[in-house]
Structure formats: C-alpha cells, structure tokens
Amino acid sequence: MLSKVYGSAVFGVEATTIAVEVNVDRGIGYHLVGLPDNAIRESNFRIAAALLNNGYKIPGKKITINMAPADLRKEGSAYDLTLALGILSASGQIVAEELERFIIMGEVSLDGSLQPIKGALPIALKAKEEGFKGFILPKVNSREAAIVEGLEVFGVEKMVEVIAYFDKGVPLEQTHVDISAAFYKNLEFPEHDFSDVKGQESIKRCMEIAAAGGHNIILIGPPGAGKTMLAKRLPSILPPMTLQEALETTKIHSVVGKIKNMGLICQRPFRSPHHTISDVALVGGGAYPQPGEISLSHNGVLFLDELPEFKRGVLEVMRQPLEDREVTISRARFTVTYPSSFMLVASMNPSPSGYFNDPDAPVTSSPMEMQRYLGKISGPLLDRIDIHIEVTPVPFEKLSEDRKGEGSIAIRKRVTEAREIQTERFDGLETVHYNAQMNTKQIREHCSLDSASLSLLKSAMERLNLSARAYDRILKVARTIADLEAAKNIIGHHIGEAIQYRSLDREGWLG
Structure with missing residues (x-):
C-alpha cells in the first residue's frame, strides 16, 4: 500500500x-x-x-x-x-x-x-x-x-x-498569534536607555548620526571609558522595525533554532561575538551551511569589542558582506545566500596599553608596538567604517551628578524623522533605503556641495591623505547630519562635522 x-x-x-x-x-x-x-x-x-x-x-x-x-x-x-x-x-x-x-x-x-x-x-x-x-x-x-x-x-x-x-478525528488545538500585539509590544520601553549614560554628549551625538544614516562606527578609547555601554544602547535609538524587517529577522533566527515560544522578533538584534570567533561562525558556512553572526545581526547591530584582538582573516571576510549586505556560501552541489544588512559597531583601545592620547596616563607603548597593534586592522576595512570617534573617560563630576541625560525615546524620534526623509528620497529603489547604502552615482546626485564646502573637503582630503572611499563616507555622513536638521542641501558645518569623524585617518594614529 x-x-x-x-x-x-x-x-x-x-x-x-x-x-x-x-x-x-x-x-x-x-x-x-x-x-x-x-x-x-x-x-x-x-x-x-x-x-x-x-x-x-x-x-x-x-x-x-x-x-x-x-x-x-x-x-x-x-x-x-x-x-x-x-x-x-x-x-x-x-x-x-x-x-x-x-x-x-x-x-x-x-x-x-x-x-x-x-x-x-x-x-x-x-x-x-x-x-x-x-x-x-x-x-x-x-x-x-x-x-x-x-x-x-x-x-x-x-x-x-x-x-x-x-x-x-480528535481535534487539535489551533495556535493563534495576534501579530499586531506582538509587533508593537515593548517598542516604547527599551531595555538599555541612553539616559543611563553620564556625560559623553559628543559620543551620543555620533551614535545618533550613525543610527540616522545606518552608518558603521568605531569607538576608540581607553578601558572603562564606556564604549561597550554606549554600543549596547544603540539599538534603542534605531527606528522601530517594520513588519517586513521583523519577518526577515525572525526567519534567520528560526533557521538556526533560536526561537522557542517567542513568535515574532520585534526588537532589533544586538550580537556581540567573542574575539576568538572563527570566520565560519562569523559569516556562516559549515558542511551544512548555517547563518553566521553577521546574518543573525540582520536589521540590527553587530558589535565587535576590542577589534584588533580578532584574527585578521576573520575581519577580512566581512569586507564583502559590508558592501553587498548579503553573504553567499557556495558548495559543490548548491549555493545559499543569507541577508546581512547590519550596522557594524566596533570598539578598540588606542594602543596595546589602552592609554595612548590619555593626558592623565603615561604612554607605555613604543611606536613600533603601536604600529603593530593598529596594523591588525586593514585599511580597506577601516574605509568601510563611516565614523571613527574617540571616547574619553567621564570625569568624576559627571559620574556623580544626579541629572539624567536625554533618553533613547527622544533621540529615536529624531532618528526616525531623518530616516523618513531618506525613505522618501530613495523611494522606488529596492536596494537603497538609507544614506549608508548609497552608491557612487547616488552620492553624486544627493550630496552636491557649494564652493565653500567643496574647498573645505578638498583641504581635509589633502591634509589627511584620505582615500576615495573615505571621501564618499564623509559625504554620506554629511548628508545624514543635514537630514537630522531637515536641511535640503549640505553646507559647510555639515562637512566640517563629518570630517571630524575620521579619527583613525589622522596623523599620529596610523603613522
């Protein structure tokens, strides 16, 4: 039978x-x-x-x-x-x-x-x-x-x-899920809030710009300056996920069996792998390919703490997914593609000792040690990170004050408004939804500069010896700063602020 x-x-x-x-x-x-x-x-x-x-x-x-x-x-x-x-x-x-x-x-x-x-x-x-x-x-x-x-x-x-x-014919109990209730649950009450962070107003500003444009960011500072604390709060100021994004994210987590009694994932993922991770665990693969950490971070944040401690080969395999926002794994009999549209947030000490450029601590690393330490991160990878920012320790006066800083909900409101401007700008484009995703053609179209801004950028490019990719990154960040101000055109102070966020390109960091 x-x-x-x-x-x-x-x-x-x-x-x-x-x-x-x-x-x-x-x-x-x-x-x-x-x-x-x-x-x-x-x-x-x-x-x-x-x-x-x-x-x-x-x-x-x-x-x-x-x-x-x-x-x-x-x-x-x-x-x-x-x-x-x-x-x-x-x-x-x-x-x-x-x-x-x-x-x-x-x-x-x-x-x-x-x-x-x-x-x-x-x-x-x-x-x-x-x-x-x-x-x-x-x-x-x-x-x-x-x-x-x-x-x-x-x-x-x-x-x-x-x-x-x-x-x-014994009936089974059908499972029902109220998608609307699941989707909007806890959206207004982030677990980690920026109001918990004392001081660091300039760093919060950088995080707001990064969130508004979907830009990758690296935080450079000594131990205890608050890099990890700031990174963990970035998802709380990102725009709420759309239903389509929630479904995409849930599908990926479902494939690896990370959803049990949860239903729809409504919060943007935050993944923080240890620096001993292998390249397969990071980008995905194996005999029977599975999504890696970069795909589990899809529509969310991938945080790489102590970036120079990661194996160089592991970091290099991220270059293509950072550009294409997907990772393709090929085997003899089949090929699978996993989405990997994530924000990269990295942190690092400025030197092996951790206290380079700290006026209150002696420099304990030689120039050769500094070069070897920073040389673990390749130039092409750094060029794919739009914002480089120095994080300095918070003074005691700031730590001890009772006043709370601005909360994540207020910051997220501004970020969401900036993203709405970008959604309207890129309406009709399937692969571009926010500024960080712009290609060269779109940068030329949406990031035109007046003569004063162009002169300022030219001077910075020559003085800092920036690459063509860094030039594009500055324009993208400047476009986001302008969007946060609801400005139609990029002007001088937008370019000036964007140039400040290329710390690792300055003389004295990478030699």
Whole structure:
C-alpha cells in the first residue's frame, strides 16, 4: 500500500516542500532513499520505539521510503513524525484521508513526545504559498509558525495526538498569534536607555548620526571609558522595525533554532561575538551551511569589542558582506545566500596599553608596538567604517551628578524623522533605503556641495591623505547630519562635522 506525506527542507532562509512516499509490500526490509543524512537514516530506531510505546508498530514487511525530490539532500531529525505517519498510513494501522493536505514535521522521542525543529517560519511561509491547509509541528515552535496568516497551525506535544487527529478525528488545538500585539509590544520601553549614560554628549551625538544614516562606527578609547555601554544602547535609538524587517529577522533566527515560544522578533538584534570567533561562525558556512553572526545581526547591530584582538582573516571576510549586505556560501552541489544588512559597531583601545592620547596616563607603548597593534586592522576595512570617534573617560563630576541625560525615546524620534526623509528620497529603489547604502552615482546626485564646502573637503582630503572611499563616507555622513536638521542641501558645518569623524585617518594614529 502506498501513502504520501509532506515535510519540508530549509536551504538558506527559504523552504522546499519534500514529498515522503511510503510503500509497504510483501517481503522484509527497510529502504530509505532520496539523499537522507545520518540523522534521517537513524530515524527508524526512534520511530520503532516510539510506535511500540504508544500501541503501534513498524510492520514486519518490506518498507520503501522515497524522499522527493530525490536529488536534494535532506538533513536533520525533524522528519521523524512525517515518516512515522507515512508508515502507519501505508501499513493500514490508521486511516488518514487528509494526510496530504498538511505539512508535518517533528523529532520524535522514544516515548512519543516531540522535540523542537528548526526553520518553522520559512516552512510555514512555503506551506501557505503552496496551498496546504495546515502545518503540524511541536508545540514549542507553534507560535513562530502561527505568524503566517491564512495557514492553520497546530502545535502538539505527543505523536499520539497527531495520530488521533487523522485516525479518529480528535481535534487539535489551533495556535493563534495576534501579530499586531506582538509587533508593537515593548517598542516604547527599551531595555538599555541612553539616559543611563553620564556625560559623553559628543559620543551620543555620533551614535545618533550613525543610527540616522545606518552608518558603521568605531569607538576608540581607553578601558572603562564606556564604549561597550554606549554600543549596547544603540539599538534603542534605531527606528522601530517594520513588519517586513521583523519577518526577515525572525526567519534567520528560526533557521538556526533560536526561537522557542517567542513568535515574532520585534526588537532589533544586538550580537556581540567573542574575539576568538572563527570566520565560519562569523559569516556562516559549515558542511551544512548555517547563518553566521553577521546574518543573525540582520536589521540590527553587530558589535565587535576590542577589534584588533580578532584574527585578521576573520575581519577580512566581512569586507564583502559590508558592501553587498548579503553573504553567499557556495558548495559543490548548491549555493545559499543569507541577508546581512547590519550596522557594524566596533570598539578598540588606542594602543596595546589602552592609554595612548590619555593626558592623565603615561604612554607605555613604543611606536613600533603601536604600529603593530593598529596594523591588525586593514585599511580597506577601516574605509568601510563611516565614523571613527574617540571616547574619553567621564570625569568624576559627571559620574556623580544626579541629572539624567536625554533618553533613547527622544533621540529615536529624531532618528526616525531623518530616516523618513531618506525613505522618501530613495523611494522606488529596492536596494537603497538609507544614506549608508548609497552608491557612487547616488552620492553624486544627493550630496552636491557649494564652493565653500567643496574647498573645505578638498583641504581635509589633502591634509589627511584620505582615500576615495573615505571621501564618499564623509559625504554620506554629511548628508545624514543635514537630514537630522531637515536641511535640503549640505553646507559647510555639515562637512566640517563629518570630517571630524575620521579619527583613525589622522596623523599620529596610523603613522
């Protein structure tokens, strides 16, 4: 007897429907074909024990299972439930007339309980697109899948619940998620607020400019100056995510199994990997490619603390994703692309000792040590960082005062207004949404300068020996400063302020 059940495989951040065909015939044997990995090949042991412990069994006949399309590699234990129901249906132990109308996924424990799966949201989106009635999956993943409207989602805890639904018509509880309530929850109450930061008004101004234009930023200062504290608060002043951005972000986190009982991710991600991270862990990859930290930071912030401590090879692999805002991983049989549109925030000490340029501390590093330390960061990578700013320690008087600084909500309001100007400016462009994403042609179109501003920029370029890429960065930052003032044109003081934010290009830093 032949039975067909449907599951799904996730490649990159997109799902592909898998038809599981089960045929039970005379003879003895268990044959699983269609490029399954070891976890799927081992499934017959888990399924046999789970069925036996719940009053069913794998028939002592010849069982042939084909996972189509047969030339597409399938991986993971999430097909256990799919295979188990196919075997029960094909062997006549249950009558399941509606089996082919559902996507069914779940890892089965030996007692029949279901374990979480990865990629529930991409699978649900594909199921809706292909016209399936519903999606049955472990309960812990159900809120994530229920984000998709127009698809019935049933979260279950045990395999017997699914069997009873198809065989005896015992209803399953449908999972519902109020997307509007989930999306707007806690948007007005950031966990980390800029009002907690004492002093550092000039640095807050830099962070506001970076947030308004989506610019990458590096903070240079001695230990204890507040670099990490400032970086952690940057997401709180970024514009609230749109529903489309929230779905994109949730899909990526779903693929790596980082969403359990959460549903939609509504807050911009903040990722802070340790400096011992490998290049694969940072950009993604592996034998079975998975998203890396830069993709998990999509639509949010990637914070690299103590930038020179990262391996140079790890930092260099970020250059292409910083430009293209996506990362492509190629293997012999397939290629996957992960989105990686993130804001890079980096921090570093100005010298190995950490106290170079600090008037209150002696310089304990030789020029050679300084050059070796700063030389760990390549020029091309620094050129991709729009804003370089020095962070100085906060004096005691500022630390001890009771007055709170300006809060994140007030700053975010100005940032959002500037982003709205940019949205209107780039209306109709699919790849450009804010100033940091402008290419050379768009810079020439939207960043025209008067003669005084042009003269000022020329002088700075010659004096600081800036590259052509740095020239573009200055114009982008100046455009953002003008947007914060709702100014139509870039004028002298916008250029002057933007030039100040290229600290590492000055003589005395990189030699």
